[in-house]
């Protein structure tokens with residue numbers, strides 16, 4: 001039986017977001033993904049019951065357009081997973097002022113404005129499904145900082161703090177939690193030296209893969225009693 005109210009996954013065009021969309025559709029969720037870059041396989045996803053909406057959260061106008069389209073087309077939401085993210089290092093940024101602005105726009109301002117705008121839809125979803133969820137994908141570096149991704153890490157710390165504020169503001173009908181991976185999956189262009197250095201940072205020394213993130217999301221969605229918390233997925237890195 002398909003649930004009556006959709007769950008939105010932002011940045012669902014690839015990697016964790018896409019894996020999560022497929023897993024939740026298999027669990028009879030109605031799933032909406034947002035994407036920034038069009039891909040050929042979106043028609044296949046639509047046939048699998050995943051609605052694909054183009055949205056670029058790097059501008060306030062892009063956020064406004066996304067909010068308006070959801071408010072126009074839906075009366076209730078079971079949840080939203082703020083997964084959309086860009087991992088940019090200072091060494092790849094010619095203008096650090098723009099970098100900081102962009103990191104906070106995508107990782108903090110967009111989730112902040114979307115959560116406020118969707119409170120009514122999420123409450124309506126909670127009445128239908130029994131509860132509604134907001135999940136913020138943060139990062140281990142929110143707590144510990146980063147040498148090479150300073151602006152990125154600061155913005156993920158901002159997103160972590162939004163988790164606590166919205167958990168208090170939206171209780172008891174909407175749960176608000178975060179998931180903080182240290183490593184889920186490498187990028188194709190990560191070389192062997194970088195991969196080994198990264199694996200050595202945790203006790204378990206492995207690349208868990210996107211399903212580790214999917215499992216964490218499914219656990220939070222199935223919980224009736226977690227809110228205002230951050231689930232760490234870090235392979236024991238905090239003890240190294």
Ligand SMILES: NC(=O)C1=CN([C@@H]2O[C@H](COP(=O)(O)OP(=O)(O)OC[C@H]3O[C@@H](n4cnc5c(N)ncnc54)[C@H](OP(=O)(O)O)[C@@H]3O)[C@@H](O)[C@H]2O)C=CC1
Pocket residue numbers: 010011012013014015016017034035036037038055056057058082083084085086087106137138139140180181182183184185186
């Ligand atoms: N991968 C890892 O090991 C780790 C991941 N995380 C976090 O987990 C989450 C998932 O990671 P991962 O799957 O690697 O993420 P990706 O780097 O694959 O990014 C996910 C999506 O975000 C979208 N996106 C980027 N910028 C924008 C924007 N301005 N507006 C709208 N969408 C945008 C991209 O869309 P498109 O492709 O359509 O352009 C992309 O598909 C992220 O929040 C990440 O920060 C945290 C720690 C480790």
Ligand SMILES: Nc1nc2c(c(=O)[nH]1)N=C([C@H](O)[C@@H](O)CO)CN2
Pocket residue numbers: 084085086087139181182183184185186187198
């Ligand atoms: N949006 C993204 N955020 C992060 C990514 C990524 O690919 N996209 N990757 C990482 C790294 O895996 C890092 O955790 C270890 O090298 C962090 N965030």
